[in-house]
Amino acid sequence: MPPKFLRWLEGKKDSHGDQSFSSDFNSFSSSLRLWRRRQRRWRLWQYAAGKVYSDAWTAVTPLRNDGPDRAALPGIVDAMKLYATDDIATSIRRAHGDFTHILVNRGYTTIKPVFFRSVLIADLPVYQWGYWKGATHGQHERWRKNGGVLIDEYAFSDKSGAADVLVFVECPMTMQRIVQSSQHIAEYTVIPRPHTWRVHEECIELRTPTVDALRVLWQAAHGRRMSDDQLARETGVPRQHVTYMRASLKPAEEWTMKPRLQPEFAGFQAAWEWIGAGRCAIRKEVREAGHRAAIKEMARLGHIALERVQAYPDVEPDWERVERRRIEAMTDLAAVRSLLEGLPDHLQA
Known part of the structure; x- marks a missing residue:
């Protein structure tokens, strides 16, 4: 905490006693939370208006229409804030409790995916959106205005615009999908740990x-x-x-x-x-x-x-x-697996 704030706390405690101090501190904490929420909303508005961009992204490589260069991916990932989770629904709830705009990537790229059950977060303000579905554009606009949880049906979530937190429901098979989807995320990204890597390996064997x-x-x-x-x-x-x-x-x-x-x-x-x-x-x-x-x-x-x-x-x-494409796919999956094994747990951090 800043020294000035600490001196203010000590003065309050000495002059008014513990009870008055507790009341003042609770009031200050409430005001601080409100100020932080307003700051996040202002930052999101700036992102939506195109006035600021992710420092972690632009410092490493300029954006391209087809995503970042493969060689630049490790540097970009090192600059990102990432977490792993074993409970997708609980991670979404925790992110929604701390921030206003949560983006859920529900695009499946494996052949036999474990589908996420949206009913597990049915009590939250949930919106569903696919950029190619005109009927869902209103859902995206309401989420942008009111906040909540937006479920993006596409594999890459860079088209949805700015958000506080991104949560994947399936562990991506490539680093590029992680980086490109997190392009406009202000806080952090959460990646689920697969119960087994066999599903991802079978996908490489067939594709x-x-x-x-x-x-x-x-x-x-x-x-x-x-x-x-x-x-x-x-x-x-x-x-x-x-x-x-x-x-x-x-x-x-x-x-x-x-x-x-x-x-x-x-x-x-x-x-x-x-x-x-x-x-x-x-x-x-x-x-x-x-x-x-x-x-x-x-x-x-x-x-x-x-x-x-x-x-x-x-x-x-x-x-x-053909052989080169296979080696690239196996290398990508190995990089994702190595990354995930070293990430802190979202629910324990």
Whole structure:
């Protein structure tokens, strides 16, 4: 405490006794908490107005559209205030008790995530937001005005703007996700400890498979149009694994749509007319036409027959690049794991 404040306390205690001193001290503590809350609100307004930026971020490297340079990540992380937690809900409650604007990153990047149950914080003022969902923009505005807990559905939380505290519900697989998501955080970031690292390791095995495992798929699929079931039968690789592993071969997904029973729902009519007597198109074309959701729903309801196949290129992949991507993914995960093991516990700090 400042010396001037200590002298004021001693003078109060000597002149008025313990009871009066306790009353004055409680009054001062209440005023101090109010002043700190107002300071945080002012700092958040400055962040939102773009007048100040994170010193820890800008001192190391300038911001880029695609995030920081990989080589600069260790220096940025060293300048950040990070905690680990074993209880996500309790950490959110503690942060909400100390600060006004709490940001919860609920973007999942693992294949078999342990989903966070929002009902555990249902008694708090909770808002839900996805930057690509126009209907949720009002939630973001109310959170910015009133404070509370904002659940961000995207994997990177840098688009949500300034906040006091960031809490991840899933341990990220890369350092870049931690740094980029914490870009506008004024106080600190909380990262959960995984119950097991096996889920993260399996994700690397499927999304960045070994060259030998990928060659098995390549030898059966190159230059052909195949469904995942067909490729799984010919290679002996489980279908659920094929779905993730084939992405490294960069196939183009083709949709073959055939009409069966015309729907009565008006929202399906535009997609129904686009299909006509039958249509074959790559998924990108379907998405750009704006009919992907309607087509998938009509297929589920039986209005159309939908077959999806992968058109694999005939050009052999760059196997050195495949191996390099795998090494980078493993290095990223090892760095995150090492970082998390050295962080103080949020609930005990």
